[in-house]
Amino acid sequence: MTLKGRRILLGLTGGIAAYKSAELARALAKSGCDVRAVLTEAATRFVGTATMQALTGQTAWSDLWDPRVADNMAHIELSRDRDLIVVAPASADFIAKTAHGLADDLLSTLVLARRCPLLIAPAMNVEMWENAATQRNILALRDDGVTLAGPVAGDQACGETGMGRMLEAAAIVAEIEAFFQPKVLAGKRIVVTAGPTEEPIDPVRVITNASSGKMGFAVARAAREAGAEVTLIAGPVTQPTPPGVARVDVRTAEAMFKAVKAAVAGCDVFIAVAAVSDYRVANRAAQKIKKGAARGLRLELVENPDILAWVAKQKRAPFCVGFAAESEKLGAHAREKRARKGIPLLAANLAQEALGSDTNAITLFDDNGEHPLGRGPKIELARKLVAHMAALMARRRRAR
């Protein structure tokens, strides 16, 4: 939905990754974008203008002096009605030129004369990417407000392995979607907890919850996309840190509590997505426990602090959002939990539908009742949650 009607100028520079841009053009057009392709001379050695024309349904351009644009103004006209310029693949040469404001062909001239934002998906050999000059240029572009999508590490067309692979088309589409998210949390400081906690039994064994951290990481990502400054306090998970998010890794519930206490002071929103272990082991063994004890093994468990309830009780508490993973009676448990923790908003899901999966089905509970967000990818549900939360916060501000 975010991409429908967006007007994008898709620039292609020379590189083997340009074949992925044909797929990117197709995916963008399918999402309802108006895509206009501009190719450098080198890009046309990898994909033809005819291909890009067929996939976008409109003229693909590559010549600065194309007589079809009135008054030789192609370098200005072709980007004036655009919402965003996406350059994929962005070669080392294009990045260097853009960082220095050079304009010697149609694409670089359009980029220099642009009024709209620029997003680039770099693609190059690992040595070119790691070269100090490229890294300097990338930093300069970041400082200039250019958005970077990738690159990632992996096998390269040249046979080498390392950083410099262009993102796949679907991942670039996701970055463009992220770029267009409404900035409803601009200026807000947000703390998110995610993942499970691990409570040691002995040096090698733990009590934990089955939680992949995917939902919490999606929430952190969605909050960042909405313009917030996000601190993500994560239990032991293998998820990649969302771009632009500050991450603090913890293991136990007590460590998570300590990290939350340090992070929430003065923040605007606290979103507790973590599946915190309710209990920890009181009689934790210093050495690995051996099997064969005649009377079995008894673990003494003590309750962990409820982090969310503690934050919600603070004098100048941030806007608190809780998550509830239930195995049955979702509505009843969710309403009871929201009241008990004293929080304005609670997101509930059935554990069996969410655990480890990339999709979920969530219902929100607030003072106005319940709001089903439907089923979908976790990032889409996280964006809906962020939108609902921002609207609720704005309503509260107006009511004050």
Ligand code: C5P
């Ligand atoms: O009570 P229950 O664990 O089901 O509540 C779930 C909500 O409370 C989640 O938002 C979870 O992150 C939070 N929580 C917490 N600290 C705990 C237990 C749960 O912050 N010790």
